[in-house]
Amino acid sequence: MAETYWGESAKEGLAFFGKMSACISHDIKNYLAIINEKAGLVGDLLFVAEQGRPLDTEKVKKLVQDISQQIKRADHVVRSLNRLAHSVDKSRCVVDLNETVGLIVSISQRLAASKGVRLEMRLPTSAVQVESNPFSLMYILFLYLDKAMSAPNDGQVKVILKDMGDEGQVTISGSFEALVHSSEAVPAPIPGLQEKLGVTVKLEGNFGEAVIRVPKAFKLKDIQS
Amino acid sequence: MKVLLIDDEEEFVTTLAERFSLRGIDTDWVTSGSDAIRRADLTRYDVVVIDVKMPQMPGLDVMESIHKKHPNVKFIFLTGYSSKECYRACKEAGACDYLIKPVKIETLIEKVLEAAQT
Known part of the structure; x- marks a missing residue:
């Protein structure tokens, strides 16, 4: 469930x-x-x-x-x-990251425009498929995208998906440095949720990027309800 | 009577302006708050019809800015947000009316004429 x-x-x-x-x-x-x-x-x-x-x-x-x-x-x-x-139909299934990233960016366009931010997205030509929980993945991606839209680089946020072989990698550009020192930098439920999905998030590029790594094959942990 | 229409969705505002013009109402249109403020300094408008949420400058801020120099301009908010809080905020800030899109042209023009006469 x-x-x-x-x-x-x-x-x-x-x-x-x-x-x-x-x-x-x-x-x-x-x-x-x-x-x-x-x-x-x-x-x-x-x-x-x-x-x-x-x-x-x-x-x-x-x-x-x-x-x-x-x-x-x-x-x-x-x-x-x-x-x-x-996206809430199944707790575990094959997720097309190209479609998921595309969906989140598409839905976020108006939010971005209201903040004066331009969203740029780059997807690989072939689908990057991972086995995961689709709704939770969307949530994680959106939370970091939302943070980036609050602190863009020169009014622009880039979302780049790459196929890294054994994982899909989503890089979201933004000025995360200020957010690192804020108590709200990482939303409370995220660390536990990321762990359960095997997703890792690192702030890199002198905190100008959030790099979200999603393993293609991960044994989603059985969780006691 | 001269009317200014403000909405960031150009397809919407240009079509609405054309419908107003067909009804003999002298109408200008812009797609941003900053353009609206510049226009209001150049032309005396009786009524402004404006969206609530626009990129970079929300409708309430535009109204406040225009009212500083032109306090007699009447404002009607035309928006997709049917929020009671938003309605209250706009009315308390001095808006004549708050209408939800999509709106019947006859209703909108009736409200514009009413506002111009107050």
Whole structure:
């Protein structure tokens, strides 16, 4: 059961799930608002055409294309929500780190923009697969990404995934130095959760990077519930 | 009456501005708080319609900044956040209204006209 990895820290997991869901729902709201206005403008143009003004058919075509584009964007976000929701289905399975990193970065875009931070992501061409707990992995990645977004390097945070053979390595750039000396540098549940998943996190590059190492094959510890 | 629309989502704000213009309302638009403050110094606006959460400068900060020099400008917040706390904060800071996206254009324009007459 997924909750055996969390124990007393389950509320942090719920808070993470809530925060991600809120980000996604806000994105969907925005796309719906754009679709509302674009569709409304089509209605306005048809109305004035009925009053005698010539209808700009090219403009209407463009608006229809714009609506289609916004629907695609909203659909992408809904798929992210779906993947997040299903990440708690299994406590242990093969996790595609390319997809997981991509999902967390995608969901975090609006948060990053609200902080004036640009997110850059680099993924390897081949999938990096690890055996782990998908929801917990997402949580760990997001916590360090969130810290980095609070202290970016020149307004930018880079997230780089590499295949290191026996492990996947996610490097998140940020100014972690100030955070190292803060009591909140490492969230409370993280060390225990990382240990249970075999994940190691080291601050390197004079604390300009958090390097998260996820073993590809790790015997997830049986935890007493 | 002159209206300024402020939203970081350009597709949204440009389309809304066009709908306002089709209804004969003299409308400008910008996509950031800093641009809005600059514009407000150059043009006398009666009503500003603004998003609550924008990158780098939240809507409340924009309102506060514009009100320092132009206290008579009326503000309507148009946002995707249906939070009671956010609503209260905006109203207490002096906003005329707080509307949730997506909104009917007729409702928004009604609120804009009301605000302009207060």
